Amino acid sequence: MSSSALLRGARDARGLSQRALARVSDVPQPRIAEIETGRHDTTVSRLEELLVCLGHRVTILPTTARPVWEAGLAVADALARGDESAAWREVIQLSDDLAGAEPAVRVALCVAEPPNVADARYEALLAALVDHWLTRDRLPRPAWVREPSRTVSPAWDVEPIAELRAAARAATPAAIARHGVYLAASELSSV
16 A cells, blocks of 8 residues: 555545645645656655644554545545446445454454545445454444445445346345445455
């Protein structure tokens, strides 16, 4: 994972512009832009300094799975390119990662809020997956999962074939359905 992804993800999650981060961190906005675009790979101490200004910390987890915020960046990038199939693959990989993580690590992977992905359906879907995989084992859910903006209205039937939607709705876990997303549990893992 690059320092650019860490900084951009934390800044996007807080809804701050580069200019606003520059004001609170005393780091010039052009330097922040260079870090976020990968033109300048910063030191860990400088990255930590910027992240603390955003209410985040650098930490190490005993896993190679991506945290939800990072998967959210990948979803946002795919959607910005108009590649919904790539966005869907990112969602399924996230689901696989959360399903396979030891419970304490699963909670840690979900704590930091993903950035806005500019599609209400995917905003709800990311929260729904987190809700599902944490609720399943009675694990604590971060506050961002319960935000009203993480529920899509009207509801999204992910199943594209109209004749199969009733069955998909019936097979949707409650933790997913409460986000206005209808997705059969059997669709939550890669083949």
